[in-house]
Amino acid sequence: MVQQQALDRAFAALADETRRAILTRLGEGPATITELATPSGMTLTGIRKHVDVLEAAGLVTTEKVGRVRQVQLGTERLDDAMAWISYYQRLWERRLDGLQVYFTLRKGTES
Amino acid sequence: MVQQQALDRAFAALADETRRAILTRLGEGPATITELATPSGMTLTGIRKHVDVLEAAGLVTTEKVGRVRQVQLGTERLDDAMAWISYYQRLWERRLDGLQVYFTLRKGTES
Numbered sequence: 001m002v003q004q005q006a007l008d009r010a011f012a013a014l015a016d017e018t019r020r021a022i023l024t025r026l027g028e029g030p031a032t033i034t035e036l037a038t039p040s041g042m043t044l045t046g047i048r049k050h051v052d053v054l055e056a057a058g059l060v061t062t063e064k065v066g067r068v069r070q071v072q073l074g075t076e077r078l079d080d081a082m083a084w085i086s087y088y089q090r091l092w093e094r095r096l097d098g099l100q101v102y103f104t105l106r107k108g109t110e111s
Numbered sequence: 112m113v114q115q116q117a118l119d120r121a122f123a124a125l126a127d128e129t130r131r132a133i134l135t136r137l138g139e140g141p142a143t144i145t146e147l148a149t150p151s152g153m154t155l156t157g158i159r160k161h162v163d164v165l166e167a168a169g170l171v172t173t174e175k176v177g178r179v180r181q182v183q184l185g186t187e188r189l190d191d192a193m194a195w196i197s198y199y200q201r202l203w204e205r206r207l208d209g210l211q212v213y214f215t216l217r218k219g220t221e222s
Contacts (some may be wrong), residue, residue: 027202092139
């Protein structure tokens with residue numbers, strides 16, 4: 001059962017280009033805050049805030065390794081987001097199928 | 112090419128339970144603002160604001176039919192959102208495959 005609040009947080013977290021770029025980067029493997037900040041040109045504080053949003057949404061997990069905070073992907077919530085979008089796409093396709101049947105039937109009666 | 116701002120708007124629009132419920136309802140067919148408001152118990156103004164957010168994100172289109180505003184699904188942006196999530200899931204699966212190869216190789220050297 002999908003929790004609505006968890007979905008709210010997941011979609012809100014995805015609604016930002018920098019956060020999506022962080023997730024893409026983490027797809028290659030875990031990274032430190034510094035490593036995440038380097039390509040973006042953002043401050044460590046800025047990246048840390050984005051990572052906090054992603055962590056609250058369950059999209060990443062973080063771990064202190066010595067004095068460094070290591071960030072890695074978590075995906076449970078993204079699976080839920082994907083499931084929701086898939087469900088919605090199916091609804092939409094069903095509607096298109098219905099329209100197609102309607103126009104085919106109409107064409108049949110007109111010819 | 113996916114527009115980042117369009118993705119921002121699509122995900123932000125999806126980050127709300129009422130708006131997701133509106134999209135699900137529209138999966139059954141077009142509806143007026145009043146029809147959308149009825150099951151939710153929300154005011155017409157409240158629903159109209161949610162529809163505006165969905166329309167700005169390209170997830171629905173609206174049309175004036177006489178004095179009534181008809182709302183229906185549009186899906187371009189949702190396809191982009193789906194494509195983005197699919198891409199990310201593939202990155203994640205590739206990472207899992209990598210881990211599995213690593214552990215299988217490790218097990219091989221240990222036995």
